[in-house]
Amino acid sequence: MKKNSMVLLLIISISVFAEDGYRLWLRYDKINDTKILNDYNTNIKGIFLDSESDIIKSAQTELMNGLNGLLGKKIDLQKSISQDGIVVAAKINSPLLSAIRLDEKAKSIGKEGFIITSTKLNGKKIILIAANEDAGILYGSFHFLRILQTHTSIQNLDIVSSPKIKLRLLNHWDNLDGTIERGYAGFSFWDWHRLPDYISPRYTDYARADASIGINGVSLTNVNANSYILRHEYLLKVKALADIFRRYGIKVYLTARFSSPIEIGGLKTADPLDDNVKQWWNKKAEEIFKLIPDFGGFLVKANSEGQPGPQAYGRNHADGANMLADAVKPFGGVVMWRAFVYDNNVNEDRAKQAFNEFKPLDGKFRDNVLVQVKNGAIDFQPREPFHPLFGAMPKTPLMIEFQLTQEYTGQATQLVYLAPMYKECLDSDTYTKGDGSSVSRVIDGSLDNHSLSGIAGVANTGADRNWTGHLFGQSNWFAFGRLAWNYDLSSEQIADEWIRMTFSNEKYVIEPIKKIMMDSRENCVNYMTPLGLHHLMGWDHHYGPEPWTSGKAREDWMPKYYHRADSIGLGSNRSPSGSNATSQYSKKAGDIFASLDQCPEKYLLWFHHVPWNYKMKSGSTLWNELVNHYYKGVDDERKSLATWNSLEGKIDQEEFEHVKMLMGIQVKEAVWWRNACLLYFQTFSKMPIPGNYEQPDHTLEYYKSLQFPYAPGILKTIH
Ligand code: BDP
Numbered sequence: 215m216k217k218n219s220m221v222l223l224l225i226i227s228i229s230v231f232a233e234d235g236y237r238l239w240l241r242y243d244k245i246n247d248t249k250i251l252n253d254y255n256t257n258i259k260g261i262f263l264d265s266e267s268d269i270i271k272s273a274q275t276e277l278m279n280g281l282n283g284l285l286g287k288k289i290d291l292q293k294s295i296s297q298d299g300i301v302v303a304a305k306i307n308s309p310l311l312s313a314i315r316l317d318e319k320a321k322s323i324g325k326e327g328f329i330i331t332s333t334k335l336n337g338k339k340i341i342l343i344a345a346n347e348d349a350g351i352l353y354g355s356f357h358f359l360r361i362l363q364t365h366t367s368i369q370n371l372d373i374v375s376s377p378k379i380k381l382r383l384l385n386h387w388d389n390l391d392g393t394i395e396r397g398y399a400g401f402s403f404w405d406w407h408r409l410p411d412y413i414s415p416r417y418t419d420y421a422r423a424d425a426s427i428g429i430n431g432v433s434l435t436n437v438n439a440n441s442y443i444l445r446h447e448y449l450l451k452v453k454a455l456a457d458i459f460r461r462y463g464i465k466v467y468l469t470a471r472f473s474s475p476i477e478i479g480g481l482k483t484a485d486p487l488d489d490n491v492k493q494w495w496n497k498k499a500e501e502i503f504k505l506i507p508d509f510g511g512f513l514v515k516a517n518s519e520g521q522p523g524p525q526a527y528g529r530n531h532a533d534g535a536n537m538l539a540d541a542v543k544p545f546g547g548v549v550m551w552r553a554f555v556y557d558n559n560v561n562e563d564r565a566k567q568a569f570n571e572f573k574p575l576d577g578k579f580r581d582n583v584l585v586q587v588k589n590g591a592i593d594f595q596p597r598e599p600f601h602p603l604f605g606a607m608p609k610t611p612l613m614i615e616f617q618l619t620q621e622y623t624g625q626a627t628q629l630v631y632l633a634p635m636y637k638e639c640l641d642s643d644t645y646t647k648g649d650g651s652s653v654s655r656v657i658d659g660s661l662d663n664h665s666l667s668g669i670a671g672v673a674n675t676g677a678d679r680n681w682t683g684h685l686f687g688q689s690n691w692f693a694f695g696r697l698a699w700n701y702d703l704s705s706e707q708i709a710d711e712w713i714r715m716t717f718s719n720e721k722y723v724i725e726p727i728k729k730i731m732m733d734s735r736e737n738c739v740n741y742m743t744p745l746g747l748h749h750l751m752g753w754d755h756h757y758g759p760e761p762w763t764s765g766k767a768r769e770d771w772m773p774k775y776y777h778r779a780d781s782i783g784l785g786s787n788r789s790p791s792g793s794n795a796t797s798q799y800s801k802k803a804g805d806i807f808a809s810l811d812q813c814p815e816k817y818l819l820w821f822h823h824v825p826w827n828y829k830m831k832s833g834s835t836l837w838n839e840l841v842n843h844y845y846k847g848v849d850d851e852r853k854s855l856a857t858w859n860s861l862e863g864k865i866d867q868e869e870f871e872h873v874k875m876l877m878g879i880q881v882k883e884a885v886w887w888r889n890a891c892l893l894y895f896q897t898f899s900k901m902p903i904p905g906n907y908e909q910p911d912h913t914l915e916y917y918k919s920l921q922f923p924y925a926p927g928i929l930k931t932i933h
Contacts, residue, residue: 387437
């Protein structure tokens with residue numbers, strides 16, 4: 215076959231391929247708006263990269279592929295800037311840019327920020343992507359491509375951008391046997407068995423996706439850790455991944471199982487104050503950094519849900535964290551020590567326990583330790599008030615941990631766009647240093663002057679072709695990265711970008727999808743756990759409603775522990791007349807939550823046990839309001855499905871069908887949640903579901919009989 219006809223065949227076969235989601239938001243198809251395409255084509259003639267390094271090469275490849283695809287023409291790498299329309303990527307201190315004054319901006323963007331500006335060099339009009347370091351150039355290149363993907367004007371570009379938070383990590387809960395704890399998108403794509411010799415192309419695509427949204431760290435292994443990962447043969451596998459990720463500005467981190475010195479080191483103890491134990495970790499750190507000089511450090515879950523930790527030796531969390539911190543300190547590593555701790559044998563509200571354990575340790579951690587705190591005090595529920603530790607440990611850099619994998623928000627079956635949830639927490643005012651002490655200012659270090667800052671998202675990826683199981687899971691990965699870079703972006707803005715990059719720039723596609731996304735989290739709260747309810751899901755797999763369950767395992771894993779329904783009313787009393795968890799917040803925030811009148815109704819049953827006939831702000835009783843929320847959740851979800859159906863023929867058919875089927879299941883699950891919860895709570899309230907609502911089509915007994923022993927994502931070893 216002649217070369218030309220082969221190319222033609224290739225083009226034809228590409229265009230008939232349905233979209234399977236693999237390309238994520240990095241779809242570089244030719245721009246179909248002629249006006250915009252012409253404008254870009256007039257202004258972009260080639261690219262020129264001033265420096266050479268592995269990261270710059272990644273930027274170059276991305277720019278070439280991106281521009282070739284989007285502009286539908288071959289973009290050449292220039293040897294000099296001899297014409298208008300060159301995209302120039304250069305370091306700010308390069309002699310090439312000596313004539314362009316960028317000093318002030320350079321100072322403000324730090325190590326990872328970038329500038330994109332329309333300017334002139336040697337009398338030629340150029341688009342300059344400039345940064346202090348290579349990583350900034352990579353981020354700037356992705357940003358520039360995003361500008362084109364979203365059909366934004368490239369006239370008079372003047373962008374200065376830098377991340378607000380330093381360490382922006384994904385935490386993978388991937389196990390060495392290929393399973394993923396709370397993973398709903400198939401098996402892990404870390405192919406431990408075939409690493410380090412077999413390098414899947416997926417690793418590079420994963421790194422590209424992360425870098426495109428500014429993620430600069432990846433913790434590879436489950437927080438319920440396996441010490442095996444620290445054995446030399448596994449470290450070689452980790453090194454192979456680190457070598458790829460480095461080209462995208464990403465560092466690798468590992469979870470450190472606290473008992474490793476015993477399990478793989480042959481020691482009798484893991485006591486953090488024991489000299490042999492310290493020695494063992496020092497040597498282990500040395501071994502790791504020898505293989506991976508830019509290794510990020512350790513993420514640790516200790517004395518939590520059965521994980522080993524320093525308390526077994528009468529030591530505290532700071533003793534444990536500091537020992538590891540000392541081991542990685544000489545090499546520039548950090549320790550991320552999780553505050554997700556609670557103990558069923560402690561006679562205290564679970565919501566209070568992390569605060570009680572960690573607050574007294576403020577100021578006791580080494581300067582390379584970050585304490586990683588989940589967004590709320592229980593566990594990634596559809597809605598939680600912010601964790602009381604935020605603002606309460608001013609001497610310690612606190613990281614925030616969000617969950618991308620939808621353990622409690624419909625798993626990979628439901629479309630729930632989580633940016634509004636992340637924003638709600640980040641924007642919350644802790645009032646710890648007066649008005650404006652938002653959670654975001656705690657974690658970016660600005661409130662308490664910390665130079666170290668971090669944010670982590672529990673990854674929702676797996677080996678599924680579309681990475682996240684549900685296509686819209688991709689939007690949560692995307693949103694997490696965008697917010698980690700700049701938490702001031704709005705959820706709408708991020709949704710807008712993602713839709714344009716994933717589906718289309720047509721208004722008739724963007725608007726309906728945006729509406730579906732923006733409504734989705736509130737719908738989920740409404741049909742699962744409205745008005746501050748939480749943890750009503752199946753106790754072990756967390757799939758579906760089971761508010762009735764008790765006695766199956768430890769009490770603090772049972773839904774009844776959280777909803778406290780009785781003949782009088784519903785909700786956990788965490789006010790001063792109850793567990794007094796409200797006292798853990800600053801006075802202002804605590805007083806608001808503690809007051810039945812002032813507590814925002816969205817958190818009402820989180821903080822108060824409220825009588826069934828209590829009069830809500832709307833004038834309805836609590837019971838009727840509850841019914842109303844559950845029904846509204848289902849109704850709005852039905853509307854979202856109808857909106858999606860209106861997109862048929864306007865987007866890729868395979869993607870349309872995929873989402874349509876999943877949204878169909880989502881509506882069914884929403885009805886199941888509503889009916890099961892209301893029928894169950896009705897056994898306490900003894901009040902009717904008003905006749906104007908469609909009545910449950912099954913009995914409570916039916917819902918109680920449903921069982922899901924093979925629901926995905928569960929880790930049998932902790933439960
Ligand atoms: C809970 C999960 C459990 C995790 C735990 C954690 O159910 O599987 O191990 O969080 O964050 O949400 O450590």
